[in-house]
Amino acid sequence: MSQRDLPFLTVAELSRLIESREVSPVEVTEAYLDRIDELDFKFNAFLTVSRREALNAARDAEQAIARGEYRGPMHGIPVAVKDQFWTKGIRTTGATRILADFVPDEDATIISNLKRAGAVLLGKTNMTEFAMGAGFERFSPPRNPWHLDRRTGGSSGGSGAATAAFLCATSLGEDTGGSIRFPATWCGLVGHRPTWGLVSRYGVMTGVWSMDTAGPISRTVEDAAITLTAIAGHDERDPYTSSQPVPDFRAGLNGNLQGIRVGVITEQMDDESVAVDTRDAVLKALGVLGELGATVERVSIPLTAHGAILSQVPLVVEPALNMREWVRDRLQDYGHNNRIGLLTGSIFPAQAYYKAQKLRTMFRNQVHEAPGTIRRAGHSHIERGRPADRRGPDNNE
Template sequence: MMEAAEIPFLSVFQLSELIKSRQVSPVEVVEGYLDRIDRLNDRLYAYLTVCRDQAVEAARQSERELAQGEYRGPLHGVPVAVKDQLNTAGIRTTCGTPIFNDVVPDADATVIAKLKAAGAILLGKLNMTEFGTTSLSHAFDTARNPWDLERFTGGSSSGSGGATAAFLCATSLGEDTGGSVRGPAAWCGLVGLRPTWGRVSRYGLRPGMWSMDTIGPLSRTVEDCALTLQAIAGHDPNDAYTWDVPVPDYRAALDANLAGKRVGVVKELLYADVVEPEVRDAVSQSVQVLAELGAQVEEVSIPLTRHANTISSVLRVEAPTNYRELIRERLQEIEHDNRIAYLTWSLTPALAYYKALKLRALLRQEVLAALDHADVLVMPTMGTAAPKIEPDPIIDSKAATNRNRAGLTTSFSLASSPALSICCGFTSENLPIGLQIGGKPFAEQTILNVAYAYQQATDWHGRRPPI
């Protein structure tokens, strides 16, 4: 019999096989995770709300269904957690701000409903930066990185990164606007996928930036990421911007054969000034692994990627439009960095926004043109490993500049294309490094296959954080 303390260290796939064969029960699984949350969350600050009673009852129901031969699929009985930006019926949804401490939605977001329909069990709601529109500053306690408790997890899906990396849930959901799934994945040593804009319903998601927000999974393996995406993808009548296109069986289609696959290395991002030498070396070595696995590798140029963060920063005028009433009536309750940012973005001239939209269209054309000659594009996810939680990025302008420029994720957000981060090594301080793999719209399967081949050929994902 498996020890309860060992259950959280299983992958989703391993766990699902044991649950399906009734070698472990969903109740045992949930209790194992809740015990670990009890022991570690006060050091990690990954969860804002733990749904203890609801999770235990859901586990009992899951067990009853198994006894009756009602198996829902590979997520049946698997404990998951979600960023507190997603509405959950009867459970508070703060969006990372005490202003919404008493907000309790009446209905689940579509992705929550889909997870439940797939048999997953919700453990709780995860920490995040306020409103999801800043990458590091928290209105609640700052989420801590399990690889080093003095460092950031990345944002804005900070708790999703910390909880998944520390084995406080089997898999999780985050939300990626400019890189808020991929950034935490890189800094926490995970697999994090931003799907194509419109692949996953945003109904019930509290908005950050309407034109870029995307819900995606953070998992410990590519296989687990595929299983999680499978559960949440698809057209939703409640979200007019979801595409009515077929959803593949992502896990069943995983293929480690890279023979003939064309991999383009984006030189503007690999050799960017913000990419530290250890990161560049790790990414270069990972590209070599892909070549040894049979991929055809060549450098490509996408000039406008150098300016992606600048373009995105102008487009963030969209963010304060979601909270105009709060800005007018409760401004001092908004955290300092968001307060300044929202006021600044509110003053952005329409001509600047219009120019940024045109530049976005040009960048998207460049990205898609590069993908005409490559199956995937690769580059670092973040130019640095996770920084320490110091000092205040608003007070220390140099710290703010370095942190804000560290992300190399925005190009795919602007292009509305899918992209994934996977761990490709560690720094000399034992901090994870992320390789980013991007592809054509709705080419999630291609990205997952390249990542799967890489993960099968390496053992970075097998390391456990010291916590």
């Protein structure tokens, strides 16, 4: 296999080759860096490429293997991360003018966890300003590798583009109301928003602390499971993280759903605004879950009909409170849409926010009371995914 072919392998495949010393972390990292140099001008996936740091980390990973210190399936794997996570010594802008020259003096916990697992950080990916909204006002938007005239989705659009274009082996995004799931869907990838509290948010530029969570954007389910296992875990610096041991999510990919009950929300499936092809795709997926042994049944969660409204209140109020000093002193440095949102959040009545939180609690209770709802936050027993096209879009090969 030539070095140019290495970026088209999955994380699982690369990890086997690295562990057996058939390829080295340096070879793999160089292959991705060369591909970024060659192609990212088309995709605009990266805001910062940390070439020197990546090669140094790859050499360290290679030397550790030579000493017999293989750390697991993320060892030597090149990763791209959203420019929302602190990275020690590497510019972290949050895609905003306000932090144009910010270089953290420590890593976010999620980055420390990646490094502890032996991963190699390639660089920081494009995103919407402070991960708010879907418009890329600060930098030019990333382009969808499957069709350059189409969007990647936001706010983690750069991670979606980088992963779909094979500019990294796997990537990290952050999700408040779909910012991992939209880019994954629009770029033909696997995006997983983890259970809130599974992944630390220390060192993550969070705007909506009651909803934000970080997770993987990968090309296969197996790769997402490997990535999630590496980044999850309790963190004393984030009091909201779970103290439960992190399971090996990859070990749960056995295709057996016996004993699992899946609730299908009536209010969502019967909503006339749902596109026919979307409903058909969900029904097809439910059929597969049934074939794998799951019990699929209808449930009623009435407040889902108002879910978008309930989430919109913290989406405007919490960023305005979290960034109140910048809103006061540097409002002109925000993009137009964020200025409007932050000003709206600044004058939002406290009683309306309080009422929205009470309704969210009622919503949560309806979910817990619904028969057939999966409430376990352990293994996810889902059949392994595969990339539709191993070479991917616009690969210039």
